[in-house]
Amino acid sequence: MGLARKKRKICPKVGRPESRDRISSLPDEILGQILSFLPTKYAVATSALSSRWRNLYKLTTSLDFDDSASFKSHKGLNIIRRNTRFRQFVDSILARFEQSNVTKFRLKCGKNNFDNSLISYWIKGACSHEISELELSIHTCVPYRLPLQLYLLTCQNLTVLKLDSNFEVDIPDSVSFPCLKVLVLKEIKLSTDSSLNAILPRCPLLEELVIEGCDIAEGKVCITNPLLRRLTLDDGLSAPLDQLNGTVVYFDTPNLIYLKYCKCLLHRCRVRDLTALVEAYIEICFNDDDFDEPEDLCDAMLSFIIGVSNCELLYLSGQCLEALTSGEFELPIFQKLMRLELGVGCDVSWNDVLLDFLNNSPRLEYLIFEEVAQCLQIYPLICMDSFPFLSFSLHLPPPPLVLYLCRGSSDSMPLTMNQMIACFMMKRCLHVLSRG
Numbered sequence: 001m002g003l004a005r006k007k008r009k010i011c012p013k014v015g016r017p018e019s020r021d022r023i024s025s026l027p028d029e030i031l032g033q034i035l036s037f038l039p040t041k042y043a044v045a046t047s048a049l050s051s052r053w054r055n056l057y058k059l060t061t062s063l064d065f066d067d068s069a070s071f072k073s074h075k076g077l078n079i080i081r082r083n084t085r086f087r088q089f090v091d092s093i094l095a096r097f098e099q100s101n102v103t104k105f106r107l108k109c110g111k112n113n114f115d116n117s118l119i120s121y122w123i124k125g126a127c128s129h130e131i132s133e134l135e136l137s138i139h140t141c142v143p144y145r146l147p148l149q150l151y152l153l154t155c156q157n158l159t160v161l162k163l164d165s166n167f168e169v170d171i172p173d174s175v176s177f178p179c180l181k182v183l184v185l186k187e188i189k190l191s192t193d194s195s196l197n198a199i200l201p202r203c204p205l206l207e208e209l210v211i212e213g214c215d216i217a218e219g220k221v222c223i224t225n226p227l228l229r230r231l232t233l234d235d236g237l238s239a240p241l242d243q244l245n246g247t248v249v250y251f252d253t254p255n256l257i258y259l260k261y262c263k264c265l266l267h268r269c270r271v272r273d274l275t276a277l278v279e280a281y282i283e284i285c286f287n288d289d290d291f292d293e294p295e296d297l298c299d300a301m302l303s304f305i306i307g308v309s310n311c312e313l314l315y316l317s318g319q320c321l322e323a324l325t326s327g328e329f330e331l332p333i334f335q336k337l338m339r340l341e342l343g344v345g346c347d348v349s350w351n352d353v354l355l356d357f358l359n360n361s362p363r364l365e366y367l368i369f370e371e372v373a374q375c376l377q378i379y380p381l382i383c384m385d386s387f388p389f390l391s392f393s394l395h396l397p398p399p400p401l402v403l404y405l406c407r408g409s410s411d412s413m414p415l416t417m418n419q420m421i422a423c424f425m426m427k428r429c430l431h432v433l434s435r436g
Helices: 028-035 040-048 067-073 079-096 116-127 148-154 196-202 294-307 318-324 350-359 417-427
Strands: 062-066 104-109 133-138 160-164 167-169 182-186 208-212 220-224 230-234 248-252 258-264 268-273 279-285 313-316 339-342 366-369 402-404 414-416 431-434
Touching (some): 104 116, 116 133, 279 294, 279 318, 313 318
Parallel strands (some): 182 208, 208 230, 258 279, 339 366
C-alpha cells in the first residue's frame, strides 16, 4: 500500500529582489527620451532586444550619424563597402523618420569622403523637420557650400548651430536667427557678406559664441551682444602671425562671464563693457616686425589686460608676459582677481612683472606657475611648521633670480623670489602652486 505524497509548501525567500525588467515597464515617451541621448546607430540596435523595443527608436527626437562608429564596427570591409553601408543606413533612417518629431540633427563625416550632393540631400532631409539643434562636422576633399535651404528652413527654430571643417558659409542678408543661443564655427570659410560683423547682429539671443580656426581679419570686428555669456576666439595659433595684426576688436558684452582668446595680438583692443567677466584665458602670438617700437607691443598687450582686469580667474601665456615686459607698463588694480596663472616665457622680465601683479591683486589667493621647474626655479625658504595655514607645494632647486621688494628705493634689501613670495604669503593666505 503506497503512501500518498504530501505536497511540500515552499515559502518564498524574504528580501529576494524580483527579477523583472523595470526599464521596459517605463512609458514609451520616457524610453524615447532616453534613446534620444544615444547615437542613432545604437538607438536602432535596441529594436533587437524584444518585441517591446521593436519600434521604440522611432520615438527619439534626435538623429545622430557618425561614420567613425561605422568605421570601427566594419574594420574588415574595404572603404567602398563601408561607405555604402553608412549611406544606406542614413538613407533608411531618414525615410523612416519623415513623419517624426525630430528636433536635433548631428552629422559627422570624417572617415569617408562622401559626395557633396549626397551630404546636401541628407541635410535637406533633416531640415524638413523643425530642427532646433544642428551640428555638422564634415571633412571633404572639396570645400562644401551649405545649401540655401538650410538657412531658410531652420533659421526661425535653431537654438544651437555648430559647423566644423571645410565649410563655405554664405548666409543670405534676409536670414536671421531670432532663437539662436549657441553658435560654434570651426575651421570654416566666411564669405565677405557673411562676416562676423554681418552674422552677430542677426542673433539677438546669442549666449555662447565659439570661433576656432576661422579667418576673421576684417579690419574691425565688433562683438556686441547684451546676452552673450561665453566667448571663444581661437585659431590654435596655427594661422599666419600677421593674420590679425592691424585689426581692432570692440568688446561690448556686459553679461560675458568667460573669455578665451588664443590668437595673434591685436594692435588695438577696445573694451566698452566686460563688467561681469569671471574667467579670462589669454594666449597670444606676435611678430616683432609688425610693431614699430617695443612700446607699441607693450601697449597692445597692456590694453588687453586692462580690458579683462575685472575677472576673478586669469591665465596669461608666456608670450603675453613677453609682450607686456617689452616696454614700460603700469598694471591696473585687479579688484576681484583670486586666481592668477602665468605661463612660461623665454624673454620674460620677472623682476618687472611678478611683483606688480602681487601688489595690484589685493584678493589674490592662488598663484600658479606653468612648467615652473624650467623657468622660475622657485624653492620654498619658509618653514612649513611656522605657517601651518599655508599651502605651498613646490620642491625645486634654489633659484638664480633676485628681486627687490621695494623697487626704486636705493636702500631696499635684495630678496630672492622665494623670499618675496613668502612675504606675500605671510601677509595673506596665498597658495603658490605649480603645474610643472
